[in-house]
Amino acid sequence: xxxxxxxxQDSAPRRSQAVGFxxxxxxxxxxxxxxxxxxxxxxxxTLAIAAPGLVFFSPIIIPAxxxxxxxxxxxxxSGGCLAAALAATVWMCRYMAGKSPLGSEQLDxxxxxxxxxxxxxxx
Numbered sequence: 001x002x003x004x005x006x007x008x009q010d011s012a013p014r015r016s017q018a019v020g021f022x023x024x025x026x027x028x029x030x031x032x033x034x035x036x037x038x039x040x041x042x043x044x045x046t047l048a049i050a051a052p053g054l055v056f057f058s059p060i061i062i063p064a065x066x067x068x069x070x071x072x073x074x075x076x077x078s079g080g081c082l083a084a085a086l087a088a089t090v091w092m093c094r095y096m097a098g099k100s101p102l103g104s105e106q107l108d109x110x111x112x113x114x115x116x117x118x119x120x121x122x123x
Contacts, residue, residue: 018096021092021096024092025088025089025092028085028088028092029085029088029089032081032082032084032085032088033081033082033085035078035081036078036079036081036082036085037078039074039077039078039081040074040075040078042074043070043071043074043075043078046067046070046071046074047067047071050067050070050071053067091103095107
């Protein structure tokens with residue numbers, strides 16, 4: 001039988017790595033979701049401001065085209081932030097599961113190169 005003290009000591013670094021990794025997921029995805037929300041809010045505000053102009057200047061095509069381009073750009077940016085957040089979440093979950101997603105070799109190389117200097121709290 002294995003010694004319980006050895007098992008707990010072996011699993012302690014894995015737990016701290018998992019907690020740190022989950023904190024990274026929260027920070028990255030929270031930032032991207034925040035950008036998504038800001039872009040979507042900006043798009044809605046632009047739409048609310050541009051709608052009266054579209055109605056008032058309906059015979060003139062240039063304000064309508066400019067407004068539509070701004071609205072489309074806003075939706076594309078917010079959708080891109082959402083897609084990046086989802087892709088980062090999926091990549092991190094696959095990496096934690098040990099499925100070796102694209103780019104994990106470079107991350108592992110940098111981890112061994114720096115030897116965990118960025119993650120240790122020792123003075």
